[in-house]
Amino acid sequence: xxxxxxxxxxxxxxxxxxxxxxxxxxxxxxxxxxxxxxxxxxxxxxxxxxxxxxxxxxxxxxxxxxxxxxxxxxxxxxxxxxxxxxxxxxxxxxxxxxxxxxxxxxxxxxxxxxxxxxxxxxxxxxxxxxxxxxxxxxxxxxxxxxxxxxxxxxxxxxxxxxxxxxxxxxxxxxxxxxxxxxxxxxxxxxxxxxxxxxxxxxxxxxxxxxxxxxxxxxxxxxxxxxxxxxxxxxxxxxxxxxxxxxxxxxxxxxxxxxxxxxxxxxxxxxxxxxxxxxxxxxxxxxxxxxxxxxxxxxxxxxxxxxxxxxxxxxxxxxxxxxxxxxxxxxx
Numbered sequence: 001x002x003x004x005x006x007x008x009x010x011x012x013x014x015x016x017x018x019x020x021x022x023x024x025x026x027x028x029x030x031x032x033x034x035x036x037x038x039x040x041x042x043x044x045x046x047x048x049x050x051x052x053x054x055x056x057x058x059x060x061x062x063x064x065x066x067x068x069x070x071x072x073x074x075x076x077x078x079x080x081x082x083x084x085x086x087x088x089x090x091x092x093x094x095x096x097x098x099x100x101x102x103x104x105x106x107x108x109x110x111x112x113x114x115x116x117x118x119x120x121x122x123x124x125x126x127x128x129x130x131x132x133x134x135x136x137x138x139x140x141x142x143x144x145x146x147x148x149x150x151x152x153x154x155x156x157x158x159x160x161x162x163x164x165x166x167x168x169x170x171x172x173x174x175x176x177x178x179x180x181x182x183x184x185x186x187x188x189x190x191x192x193x194x195x196x197x198x199x200x201x202x203x204x205x206x207x208x209x210x211x212x213x214x215x216x217x218x219x220x221x222x223x224x225x226x227x228x229x230x231x232x233x234x235x236x237x238x239x240x241x242x243x244x245x246x247x248x249x250x251x252x253x254x255x256x257x258x259x260x261x262x263x264x265x266x267x268x269x270x271x272x273x274x275x276x277x278x279x280x281x282x283x284x285x286x287x288x289x290x291x292x293x294x295x296x297x298x299x300x301x302x303x304x305x306x307x308x309x310x311x312x313x314x315x316x317x318x319x320x321x322x323x324x325x326x327x328x329x330x331x
Contacts, residue, residue, distance in 0.1 A: 060122030095227025
């Protein structure tokens, strides 16, 4: 047991050291690629709180990603001298407030109805942002808003604009904490209620839990972390736009990531986001039709590996343990 714990601590130390050294090892271009991967990994994990853990498929999760991005961009554009962390907070608050408006309706349905209602709400928000050109910039979006330095008064101040390494560390800390908090959420007793709602709704009701209220809590948590991802992405790009933050493909990207990586695993969506980023980075060198390639791979995964990458790894691990056990019995 102690040896296993020591190995785990060593692996974590190596992983953290790798993250700290990443900009020096791979340069600014791949550092930016990694930040994009990390943003969509958190976005995908936030969706998986609904899809994988609660059994609720949303075709419109981009509206919370977009709310986070637009909330931060609008706050920085119109509030002079706003610090970095409150700007991030405005993005998360925007996503949570939107979720509180939508929540009373969507928590009472499930299945296809849940998915399609979200598609309708997301498209409504997309059109609304296009029409409110005076505030949101319409099709052009909002660009070149001020990016404040990360400041702890009296201690440190790190510039974010024009300092990609500084922003990398800021983004990785924020996104890493988000993953840690979501993981902790799934390990609480409330996380067991999530799985119960997915697997046996009637039993959860019989035990005395109010299912719509439980769904509402899960829903707000999922939306808030999607807002974190959208807010960090807005700061990273210094740009928000309807297609980049609220488009239909933005809603389907975390679904694809979750299916590629494995819906049954907490870290599955992160594996999926990594696979998606690698496929995109590789095939962009040869064609601009990357969506077709990813679509074809997605179909193959659904047909031949429905548990995704994490399910494949688990299957290989079980076969190896079985083979190892058989060899030991022969000896």
